[in-house]
Amino acid sequence: MLERLNSLLAKIFLIIFIIGTGNLAYSEENKAEFLKNNWSFDGIFGTFDRASLQRGYQVYQEVCAGCHSVQHLSYRNLSEKGGPEFLPEEAKAIAAQFEVTDGPNEDGEMFTRPGRLSDKFVKPFPNVKAAAAANGGAYPPDMSVLAKARKGGADYIYSLLMGYEEAPAGYELDDGVYYNKYMPGNKIKMAEPISDGIVEYMDGTETTKAQISKDVTAFLVWAADPHLESRHRMGFKVFFFLIILLTMVYLSKQKVWSRFSSKREKEEEEAFDKAERAVTEYEGEDPKTFK
Numbered sequence: 001m002l003e004r005l006n007s008l009l010a011k012i013f014l015i016i017f018i019i020g021t022g023n024l025a026y027s028e029e030n031k032a033e034f035l036k037n038n039w040s041f042d043g044i045f046g047t048f049d050r051a052s053l054q055r056g057y058q059v060y061q062e063v064c065a066g067c068h069s070v071q072h073l074s075y076r077n078l079s080e081k082g083g084p085e086f087l088p089e090e091a092k093a094i095a096a097q098f099e100v101t102d103g104p105n106e107d108g109e110m111f112t113r114p115g116r117l118s119d120k121f122v123k124p125f126p127n128v129k130a131a132a133a134a135n136g137g138a139y140p141p142d143m144s145v146l147a148k149a150r151k152g153g154a155d156y157i158y159s160l161l162m163g164y165e166e167a168p169a170g171y172e173l174d175d176g177v178y179y180n181k182y183m184p185g186n187k188i189k190m191a192e193p194i195s196d197g198i199v200e201y202m203d204g205t206e207t208t209k210a211q212i213s214k215d216v217t218a219f220l221v222w223a224a225d226p227h228l229e230s231r232h233r234m235g236f237k238v239f240f241f242l243i244i245l246l247t248m249v250y251l252s253k254q255k256v257w258s259r260f261s262s263k264r265e266k267e268e269e270e271a272f273d274k275a276e277r278a279v280t281e282y283e284g285e286d287p288k289t290f291k
């Protein structure tokens with residue numbers, strides 16, 4: 001019984017440990033085919049690099065927002081904890097750059113006004129059909145969930161952005177279709193969006209294609225999962241709590257069982273003494289000389 005309980009506890013410890021660390025190994029394995037990066041947000045303790053998210057927002061806004069929407073994000077999210085954490089005034093100024101359709105007013109007419117923090121990110125196209133029509137029939141997917149929806153997540157997006165190449169000799173490509181190493185089927189209806197120096201960073205970070213792709217990828221991962229950091233923090237707390245709890249359960253189990261077994265030992269000893277005395281009495285000998 002004691003051994004079984006012991007091995008059960010050991011197994012629970014082991015399972016928690018595997019869940020805690022195995023996560024990493026599992027996701028690494030899955031992404032083998034994509035370009036690798038050391039993402040700061042990977043793993044159960046991962047957090048975002050604020051500066052990278054802020055640059056990533058700039059790239060999204062200046063390069064991708066002409067075609068891709070991020071419909072779940074509001075400008076307010078840009079200053080919230082766990083994200084790019086722009087100052088509230090900065091987020092307000094960003095929102096005010098956009099023209100938002102509002103209304104109807106008292107005359108029943110729609111009107112435009114500068115964006116506010118509570119507004120959703122302005123969409124480049126009014127609907128999916130208009131978006132597809134403007135892009136040779138291919139719809140530029142909304143980026144609210146893209147990083148989560150695609151196998152490989154961040155590595156997939158980064159690889160795709162870095163994966164434009166000359167098509168191999170004899171490979172047929174229609175107009176408006178490009179060769180990409182990481183797109184399923186290798187054909188993509190998006191021209192290579194990023195090249196060296198396509199944006200100008202204010203913080204002096206180099207603007208290589210790889211750096212820009214990295215920053216915008218980080219931004220898209222956050223956009224698809226704005227609560228990643230608070231979830232990681234909570235996960236860490238739960239993990240820590242479970243370890244403490246299990247240690248306490250284990251120790252109290254040891255204590256209870258040690259009391260129980262010493263009590264039993266004592267009882268056995270007493271029973272043995274009693275039996276011994278009975279035997280010696282029966283044989284009429286002095287118990288003290290009995291060996």
Ligand code: HEC
Binds near residue numbers: 135150
């Ligand atoms: C000129 C319009 C345009 C711009 C600008 C643009 N995209 Fe795209 N994007 C598209 C279209 C259209 C598709 C769909 C391609 C397809 O399905 O063949 C696409 C697809 C993608 C995909 C693949 C999605 C999937 O289905 O797996 C990713 C990732 C992507 N874009 C990221 C970006 C990023 C990041 C930027 C900015 C740096 C950007 N795009 C800029 C039009 C654009």
